[in-house]
Amino acid sequence: MRTREAETSAGEPIDLPSNWGRWGDDDERGTLNLITEEVRARAAAEVRSGRAVSLAVPIQPTPFISGPFAPSTSDASPVQQAMVFTAYPTTAAADVLVVTNHHPCSTHLDALGHVFVGDQVYPGRPVSESMSQAGAHHGSTTAFAAGVLTRGVLLDLAPNSQLPDGHPVTPDDFDAAEDRQGVHLEPGDALIVRGGWPPASAIGQQRPGMTLDAVRWMHRRGVSLYAGDIGDAHPELDPALPAPLHEVGLARMGMPLIDAAHVDDLAAVCAELRRHSFLLAVAPPRVHGLTGVPVNPLAIF
Amino acid sequence: MRTREAETSAGEPIDLPSNWGRWGDDDERGTLNLITEEVRARAAAEVRSGRAVSLAVPIQPTPFISGPFAPSTSDASPVQQAMVFTAYPTTAAADVLVVTNHHPCSTHLDALGHVFVGDQVYPGRPVSESMSQAGAHHGSTTAFAAGVLTRGVLLDLAPNSQLPDGHPVTPDDFDAAEDRQGVHLEPGDALIVRGGWPPASAIGQQRPGMTLDAVRWMHRRGVSLYAGDIGDAHPELDPALPAPLHEVGLARMGMPLIDAAHVDDLAAVCAELRRHSFLLAVAPPRVHGLTGVPVNPLAIF
């Protein structure tokens, strides 16, 4: 397990956690390799009632409306919809969609090749071979397209509340949540974080975000997958450093990220049931070669 | 529970199973109403090892390649991908997708309003109010967007083999499979059918398909959701009659359909484990107002 270096704004070298090489030079699964048979069995044991909660933000598509009296602005939805003419007379309704993957209001799974480290992608493959106009050939959604199952653990960092503006999330926040909730995240588990910040575009906001130490904690604890309503801070906590979740967690640790998760419903159910672990089922449309894909993660109790 | 009428080619009136009105005049969930707490608990009890199998056909997107030496034909993939220029120099890869929902090679969930009965959609709402260029306002994916969980039962109609060309599937096929497999489909379960026909376009093929009696069997048995590699026959079994799955099952019974499911992997695992029931988790991207949506159904053992 190599580590790779960066520098602080003061010019001091710092170590960044990395899994480049840990599972071979061609690996495309990253920390999903931590989900062993034993982890899956632990996840299965969480299922009792069959109650499920969605971790996805509802998306209202923007229509391709035209005609002389169409509106002059539209929501920048991740999905645009053209209802299609199927026949005359019409006996069925169908549609064509235009989907913008990496959208701030779309709950989506980032593929490992989405973010580069210089001219390489995880775990050290050249970008020039991995990405072309014909799609992503390495580090794409292909690796995750048959679905991911593991135990999920919710850490609610601000129960019934919201993290303060610009709050830098540290290991202390995680440790406190584990203590408060009486839960312990094990290697191979998915970490679900709630900070009380609904996914939204960030104009004028000071969104809280992960610190490098928070990501180091994930590395140490063996997080297989990250999902949350807290991502990388905006504005950045320290512009001299790589973005902790995307440039370190995703690109160096190979830890898939679910951006823009909706976790308030989950937190309510966890509080009601007094448990914060569950089976997490992640089943994006089985599309190969993408840099990311919309997903509707389900927590199953 | 009303029934609605059609006529045979000989002009004789026939009864078609219908749930219009059964769950109220505004219902959008159809047979998903059959998934009670008890059904979900039965589904949960199926989960032991956490092993999961995808029921989705892998999709290889077609790139928007241009330039002087681009190919002159392309696969008619359900997904087209434009890799996008994010910045210069480039530090991340992203993409925009164009998605055709109702595609023969896309595993997708049909919404109840997809198919009309005259100028109405389930359960009797006018098309003119339900569908517009701004999307589907009734009978859309909104009803399913938070995910569907229930017990799934696989009926493999042709183990290690393929149904004959043009085979009309009848209740006898289902009863024989239940006996052979030692499984019984209960009300609220999802029915997964394998006929050994990989999803594909049908040029020159005589694809097998459901008969009206097969759909009546589903109605009687309380199927909540249908998925399979067998759909409506092509060419039609009897052009004078409505298409059994789409015009009766979906449009009249309000039974959501997963078209173009990939069930060979599932059949292999069921055979290996010697059981044909499991937790079925259906979690399409949480997009409202569509007539259908790509999905990656997971069978969890």
Added chain:
Amino acid sequence: MRTREAETSAGEPIDLPSNWGRWGDDDERGTLNLITEEVRARAAAEVRSGRAVSLAVPIQPTPFISGPFAPSTSDASPVQQAMVFTAYPTTAAADVLVVTNHHPCSTHLDALGHVFVGDQVYPGRPVSESMSQAGAHHGSTTAFAAGVLTRGVLLDLAPNSQLPDGHPVTPDDFDAAEDRQGVHLEPGDALIVRGGWPPASAIGQQRPGMTLDAVRWMHRRGVSLYAGDIGDAHPELDPALPAPLHEVGLARMGMPLIDAAHVDDLAAVCAELRRHSFLLAVAPPRVHGLTGVPVNPLAIF
């Protein structure tokens, strides 16, 4: 030349001008048939300096921007643009566009089949045969795709000013403009109308529009093509009657319409040169089977 009937709100039958059958039952060119060799020569004689003026509204495309900090609304532009990743390292820039033809801010040419008369399109062909999900098979842009040239005549109905809100344009407006400008529109000419209303969405506006009598004047005078910043009124002048330009001019007379033309620059040049006729060159992208197509009409002096 048949005429077809409608009724006033008082229930009185009225005659509508029509060219159905005038140039045969399969005609797709409509009033462009009026552009004879003689008309073209008259148009050619207008060309002296080679100065050209565009009659198109500039379109600023909306980008498919994503990422965590994308804006939450966007302009409803007729064109959306995805800049594409061409290679790494990047040596060229390219893009993919999504185009909404019939958009209030897009200068576009309507094809004759765009608007139906009951279940028929000009000149009496069934919609069911003319339109399918595979495109327009009759009355499409195919007929115009090699370009249209004729003499254009600008009638400026409100020089240096704007027609009043909701003004119903009548033959008197045209006659007055001809007198004022010393120009006479001849059969086969294109009519360009300026009312001083920039194309825009119409929320809360009372846009002026053509009356049925204005369209009858065009019929009498042999207008081959209509372009203007005035279209059908909004709100409608008389909801009981067909929309004069689109339901009568386009659908019954077979007169192609250029919606949302930008004519202020043209009016300024005409005033400067003290002539209101010119060669009009209309050269949309040569795409077949569309219901309309963006166009950049040039007035050449």
Added chain:
Amino acid sequence: MRTREAETSAGEPIDLPSNWGRWGDDDERGTLNLITEEVRARAAAEVRSGRAVSLAVPIQPTPFISGPFAPSTSDASPVQQAMVFTAYPTTAAADVLVVTNHHPCSTHLDALGHVFVGDQVYPGRPVSESMSQAGAHHGSTTAFAAGVLTRGVLLDLAPNSQLPDGHPVTPDDFDAAEDRQGVHLEPGDALIVRGGWPPASAIGQQRPGMTLDAVRWMHRRGVSLYAGDIGDAHPELDPALPAPLHEVGLARMGMPLIDAAHVDDLAAVCAELRRHSFLLAVAPPRVHGLTGVPVNPLAIF
């Protein structure tokens, strides 16, 4: 007027024609600056009968067809069309298009920023400032969006025939055509070249192409715009050198290119009329910020 250097495969430095700086550091029109009032008047004088010929390849769009029995491949057309559902009952037909600009079968105008010289675009602006995911901010179609008019001169390099496979076009070809046709290309004229090679994808073909000397000839003669059925050779004539038309003509000389022009009809009319010059009207949809745009150039006689 600077020149910029490259090297032959033997390592010898070579001069490349360039207009970087010739019209200022912010210029976006390139050789269109050569179209003076005098040139336009000369162009206007070519117009006599008003007869027009399109230089665009007809495009048959590919439909977004879905449903169980859709075809499994489709033509890689530059335009894809979704016929849209406008209302129920349906009273009009409309469509949404997806357009791939730089397509081998689409007659399109390349903007000056389309091809980079290292990390700069014409006339020396940094790519990082000129191109973003929000579009092209310098060297885009904005410069040409109001249309281009000039005199066009057709040089038919292989009358009633086809250039040999892989033929390297040189100044001799141009000089011979001028002599044969009795025409002389003047500064500011558009050069239209016919080699008898219909636009098509090039699998297995040895398409003829321009040499660096041919492009130097264009530079010397003051060509304002290039269009033709001959582009850069494929395979390249000399892989060590920059592509003559795209990397030198477009990117260094700032000479806009119309790729994939259809010139057989034009050649036939020129032969019939025994003249090879005409008014060339280029009027792409008036869309700003693109790297290229479909166009239907008209030769007007």
